[in-house]
Amino acid sequence: MIRIVLCYLLTQHLFHVVIPYCPNGCNAQGTCGQNDRCTCFLRQDQNDISLTNTYPAYKGADCSLRTCPHGASWVSVPSADNAAHPLVECSNKGTCDYATGLCDCYLGYEGKACERALCPNNCNGRGLCLTLQDIIYKDPDQLSARSTTKYTAWDGEKHMGCLCDQGYRGPDCSIKECPSGLDVLLGHGKNEGRDCGGGAGKLQSRNGRL
Structure with missing residues (x-):
């Protein structure tokens, strides 16, 4: 009888499953892993300016804080030749509201990740506000061969400019x-x-x- 009890206790010890405990159960916004640490879920928003599934949608020890959309940083220190402007929250031109996951952009910037600079005075209603990339193709005064030239620099879709209506000119038309x-x-x-x-x-x- 004693042998049976000892075998039972030994079996329970060998097959005992340790269930990890994470703070607040990761708020159902992450998985609980080794050392009772949360791994927060990744972003799934296909409409986000950010690259999907490359950074967490939540952060904090218990995944209780939302992250904000990421964009190419307006200001950064190069990490190597031709390597700069990494993805950062709100493109470092806004503050992140971690309760809502929304960027509050600084004056002069817009977009989900504050990734675009506003046109000066909204072109005074006398022109189109376009990206540098688009202006190259639409401006009739451009001398380059627009059909074969494409602006591919990092700021091609970030800096905005005015394409003025006929009869107006200037940075803001x-x-x-x-x-x-x-x-x-x-x-x-x-x-x-x-x-x-x-x-x-x-x-x-x-x-x-x-």
Whole structure:
């Protein structure tokens, strides 16, 4: 009888399963593993600016804090040749609300991960706000072969600029232009534009002469 009891106790000891205990059960937002440590679930949002399944959707010892969308950092220290601008929360141009997982972007930036710079004054309603990549293909004044040229730098979809409507120019399309014609003062038959930014009836040449 004693032998049977000893065999039973030994069997229970050998096959005893230790169930890990993690703080707050990882809040059902992660798995509990060795040393009672949580491994938080990865992001699954296919519409996120970030690369899906590359970083946790939650963080903290108990996975209680949400992470915010990641984007290429606006400012970073290069880690090697041609290696910079790693993915960081809110593209380091905003603060993360860990309760909601949403970025609060700094003034002048927008996007889920604060990944885009706003156009100055929203182009004053006189032009299109486009990425550098798009402007290259849409601006009729570009001299490059747009059909074979593609802007692939890291900021191609981050920096924004104004493509002004006809009759306006400037960084924010705030300068009104007068119709162009032959500049008889130059004597070369050259089309020279005029700025009409000084108010009604005031004409100012680009080269400062009337």
